[in-house]
Amino acid sequence: MRAKSAFLLALILAGCGSTPKPAEPPRLRAALEAESDGAKRYARGEFGAAERRFDEAMRLFASVDDGPGRTRNRLHLARTRLAQGRAEAVLDLLNGADPAAEPGPALDVLLLKAQAQLALARDAETQQSLAAAAALCGAACPQAASLNLLQARAALAGNHPQEALAHADSALKLLHDKGEAIETGNAWRLIAAARLAGGDAAGALPAAEAALDIDRRLALPEKIARDWLLIGDIRRKVGAGDTAAAYRRALDVASAAGLAEVARSATQSLAQIK
Amino acid sequence: MSLLTQYDADAESLRRGIRRFLLVALLAMLAVAVAIAVRQGAFRQTTGYSFVANSAQDIVKGQAVRIAGFRVGSVTNVKLKDDGQVAVDIEIDADYMRFITHDARVELHKEGLVGSATLEIMPGADQSRLAPAQARLTFSRSDGLAALANQVRDEFIPILKDIKTITGTLADAEKGLPGTLARIRESADALNVLLATSNRQVEGIGGTAIRVLGKTEQSLGQFSQTLEATNQRLPGMLDRTQQILDRTQQVIDHAEKIAAEAETSVPPILRDGSAAAADAREIIGGAKQTWPISSFIDPPAPAVLKPDSDPRGEAGRAR
Structure with a gap:
């Protein structure tokens, strides 16, 4: 009993003796809370709610003339809209930024623009953005792996599978032991797609399965469903008998997650093999 | 001495x-x-004005100038201009200048049809601006008895001409009434011939028409049976339709009632909910900052999203 009392007393004294945390101004605190909440929702895949919170945070930071906070949340907002498949809105958002008022990560902006341009199949603009990003990145930069992956996607879109494979391999090497599971999954998916496009369907299958394994661990429904679609395509190419099963898995996942576009693709693929 | x-x-x-x-x-x-x-x-202080008339008839020097029947001035000069028109100068008492607007006009009219002529100044509609001194006013002359007679004559002459033309046309042997009657008579004869021919043709057609009518009668009989069947079923269908409509109306009424109630009750609930949420946020925010809870919670900080170059996994299927 005496020991418990002594421990409690020590705890209280420690609490009283600790340095008081400096209080932030309420408006800045609200902005940071909105940003933090948006990030949590983004991680949970609640993109609509995340968008609202990032937008609120962006406005709050703008209202206290906090340029870095505003830019950061603009980029968060752009990423959220990309996840929602609203590429046009992303370009509007990024092009609407005033570089003088929001000086910041030009490389990140270029990479996000390239993603949006890829989604809109604007190949020439994508190449321009990626060339500018590569010039900014130089020999090495923290975003080098992402840049390589986007270059691989652009090459694949331009029907250059070997080039795409080279970029995806480079990205995979850069990501080794970095703990960036999402980008690693993207790299494996790109390797699988590049190998399939290059005629190496047998080599594509383990890469696609590696991507699926990572995406399952991260519990990302859209990526899992698209991985299954890719696996179905590969199995179809090699003439495996369980192609329909892969498409059905894609359909199941997409239907459960409410991904209408992916579900439609799966249904079409199923119809094609019947 | x-x-x-x-x-x-x-x-x-x-x-x-x-x-x-x-x-x-x-x-x-x-x-x-x-x-x-x-x-x-x-x-007396006076102000001069002038106007131009086509003729000096009934205008003489010293003639009274009136406003609303009151004498306010007189004609001071009447002279013939080089262009054949008549320039008339008038003087008006300064006290009455306030009635002479910039758009005022001078009218010459006679008292009755044959009375003496008077000049009357008629103020214009725009009372906001007065005519300056020596301003030239517009002049008009009201019609006298001669003008009235001329007007009547001008109106009557075309009417008389029209009457003359109409009577001439009616009397014409070719185009007038006699010719028209002759043509009507001819048309009546032709119509009689046409009717006679038609009668003969109708007699031929009659037989065929009777057969067609017989068939039509049969069809009508069948149609009548169908109508009777429809008549028997229709009341039931109408009753059911009416029931459905009544129920639909009830549902609509109910929905309207609910909507009306919601209109009054929901906004306060939403406001209360919002206020409650704000309170809860404040309480939680306060609690978060209170020791010892604050020790376990990280303060909000700038967020870093994990890099993802393909958030939708679209690279799997190249375009």
């Missing part, structure tokens, strides 16, 4: 009396002259 002195004093007194009398008489004459001048308006 004393008598002469007395005489001089009387003469001086008489002379003084005469001088006084003459002075008083002169002053009285002057007063009368001034009174006459005042009466004649010699000391």
